Amino acid sequence: MxxxxxxxxxxxxxxxxxxxxxxxxxxxxxxxxxxxxxxxxxxxxxxxxxxxxxxxxxxxxxxxxxxxxxxxxxxxxxxxxxxxxxxxxxxxxxxxxxxxxxxxxxxxxxxxxxxxxxxxxxxxxxxxxxxxxxxxxxxxxxxxxxxxxxxxxxxxxxxxxxxxxxxxxxxxxxxxxxxxxxxxxxxxxxxxxxxxxxxxxxxxxxxxxxxxxxxxxxxxxxxxxxxxxxxxxxxxxxxxxxxxxIYGMDVADTDWAAVCAAMMAHAEKHLVAGGRVVHVTRHMVGLFQGVRGARRFRQILSADAVRPGAGPEVIAAAFDAIDFSDLTAAA
Structure with missing residues (x-):
């Protein structure tokens, strides 16, 4: 076995x-x-x-x-x-x-x-x-x-x-x-x-x-x-x-505010180490498909994150574009 x-x-x-x-x-x-x-x-x-x-x-x-x-x-x-x-x-x-x-x-x-x-x-x-x-x-x-x-x-x-x-x-x-x-x-x-x-x-x-x-x-x-x-x-x-x-666990719905905060902190840590915020945000573009505000979310991450001096605030701005009531209704 x-x-x-x-x-x-x-x-x-x-x-x-x-x-x-x-x-x-x-x-x-x-x-x-x-x-x-x-x-x-x-x-x-x-x-x-x-x-x-x-x-x-x-x-x-x-x-x-x-x-x-x-x-x-x-x-x-x-x-x-x-x-x-x-x-x-x-x-x-x-x-x-x-x-x-x-x-x-x-x-x-x-x-x-x-x-x-x-x-x-x-x-x-x-x-x-x-x-x-x-x-x-x-x-x-x-x-x-x-x-x-x-x-x-x-x-x-x-x-x-x-x-x-x-x-x-x-x-x-x-x-x-x-x-x-x-x-x-x-x-x-x-x-x-x-x-x-x-x-x-x-x-x-x-x-x-x-x-x-x-x-x-x-x-x-x-x-x-x-x-x-x-x-x-x-x-x-x-x-x-x-x-x-998949695992049958009794878990709460995704806490998107916590996700946003975690990704901002991670991006800040990466910036301090000499990286760029786009290295983090490029993986986030696929979040929120079909949710109101997703297009603006993608635009912010795709355009603003590549600008010189971009910081974790780009992630906060992108999340602010999302209508989270769509996700609550879907759950």
Missing amino acids: STYPSHRFAVAPMMDWTDRHCRFLHRQLTREALLYTEMVVADGIIHGDRERLIGYDACEHPVALQVGGSEPDKLAEAVRIASDFGYDEINLNVGCPSDRVQSGAFGACLMREPDLVARCVAAMKAVASVPVTVKCRIGVDEQDPEVALSDLAGAVANAGVDAIWVHARKAWLEGLSPKENRDIPPLDYDRVYRLKQDYPNLFIGINGGVTDLNQAVEHLNHVDGVMLGRAAYHNASLLGGVDRQ
Whole structure:
């Protein structure tokens, strides 16, 4: 039986999006969801600015570090280093289809090398004090997903993986851009459901094309966890329902005044450290879709936050534009 924690809901790792400021925002909206970093390559962790690359705010827990790489020794060293940062999980990327990842011979192209992935997982497990997981696709290019996903799952299960998160699409490394790979290959949720049937004692989570919490609840009838990516980013307000709808917790509606205050304080801290307020506000633009005042909210964050000398007051002004009675009525 898997000892992986009950992470029934996660926000997917997304390059250029799920940085520390994004995760800080998301944590104001849900206490329970597992949050993921952007993918960080093992070489970067070993040789780069570690605080910049993998530092985070303590409020982000539970938070998982996603690592990219294909060399077991380097991945093990990256895990050793990351252990000092106190992440709740280390995840190996076996699903990203970007050109950068392909040129480094890792990400989705590792679907073709399940034995290598297993060696990577074993090396990471040998030095990790927290769960080691894999995020993958159902296959790449001309692979048969029935065979490809089974081969990968069997290999990493034997290596002791703690969970497998599956983006329920193939990745086409030839002919499709990374953006197209998020939409064009057809979704095959049933393939992931069958994987769960094959591995009843291993945590299997599903990702890809899930747009709201009602869909997430339906998937949880078949698998152990659901991961939202773009929907959680572009319409982050939906995360306010996660603790109640996914985890069954008796929690109050989102306190938007508290969210505003927290984001202002976070922005001020970032400014003092030499950053810019837009680094924080760019992740907030997707809040309040369909709510009166949302257009003005977006305008303020998009225009005013980039001006020289912009400070946390931009966030207050944006929140002042929102008609919160719409949100109260919706709840």
